[in-house]
Amino acid sequence: MTFKSEGLDLDRMDELSKEEAEQNLLHVWSWRGPMYELGANSLMLDYAKPRFTKAHRWGSDFYGRPDKVNIILLGIQNLASYMMLGWETGIFNQFNLQRRNGLPKEQIMEVVMFTQLYAGMRGLGHVYRAIGDMLPAFGEPTSDPAPFPGNWTVDPDAFKSGLDMSTRAFTEQDRRGITDWYEKNIGYVPDSITFGLEVHPEFVKMNRMKWESAIVALPKQVAPHVMIRLNMMSGNVQGLREAVLLGRNWGMSREHVINGINASAMYFTAFEGLHTAAKAVRDILQDWPGEE
Known part of the structure; x- marks a missing residue:
């Protein structure tokens, strides 16, 4: 049976019919969103080789629609x-x-x-x-609530390090709470935090306060999920390592971590972005709990 994705026959990678192109564009326009995707797809359909266009659609199925x-x-x-x-x-x-x-x-x-x-x-x-x-x-959704992976949980307390909220001054309670949080959640205190505590601890307290209060209604795993993308984009090896360790500790699956890394490469960094991932997390992914 022919495998089609959004109108494109992915069993015929080197051929592209007019009907396939039209079905693809009609599908993209079916939800009447901004026109940019229609235009971007049109450029690939009209000017790229069929194999390029269909490979892109195949890759899009890995990380987005239809799941x-x-x-x-x-x-x-x-x-x-x-x-x-x-x-x-x-x-x-x-x-x-x-x-x-x-x-x-x-x-x-x-x-x-x-x-x-x-x-x-x-x-x-x-x-x-x-x-x-x-x-x-901006209206509320009329569809069912957005689905997340089954073990992703809303847990705003997971972000809390026990900051001393009785004062804006940096206290010993703040120092212990912040360093203990990192030891518990990723296994060590990053150099970024030790440096910040050395040179301007009040800044660390302020920024940590923002970090701890940004995500309340979303599953906590959204935080490391976003951190994976942003550190992939910036090429930050240590930042990506921290993100993946936090995601692992908070129950993200190896599959979802890899999807977050590879989707970043597909849409924003190309293969070169995987240099960052290789340096940052190869050993972590090879020793993921429950993975053989």
Whole structure:
């Protein structure tokens, strides 16, 4: 039986009929979203070799449509990426895509605020220009709640390090809490944290306070999932290692970690991005609990 993906016959990689191209474009237009995907697909259908276009569709099936969990997870990573890149069309599209697939505004905005730790006020500015004027009237999903992997859980307390909230001054309670949190959750205190505690501990407390309060209604695993994408994009070996160790400790599967890495390579870094992953997490992936 012929295997088709969004109108494209993936059993005939070196042929592309007019009917296949039209079916693909009709499928993309079926949810009446922003026109950029229609245009981008048109360029591949019209000018790329059939094998290139169909291989791209095949790869897209790995990480996104048609699986709804994959759609949500890829979209969350993409929203963070678009904030970093300042691509406002993509930001607008992700708000609509996530709502269409059951993610409410409150949870989408948690992804935005978590990513603000990396993208700064510039990132929030891009979100506002993309959809800010419409957010007050942005409706709640009419579909079933967005699905996440079965063991992903909402657990805002997992982020908490026991900061001393009685004062903005940095206290010994803050120092113990922050260092103990890292020891417990990734197995060591990163150099970034020890350096921050040496040179400006109040900054560490402030930024940690933001990090701990960004994600409340989403599953906690969204945090390392987004961190995987952003550290893949920046080529940060130590940051990616921390993200994967945190994801493993919080119950992410090896498959979802690898999907997060490889989707980043497919859409943003190409093969060269896997240099970062190889240096950062090869040993972790080879020794994943429950994997032979």
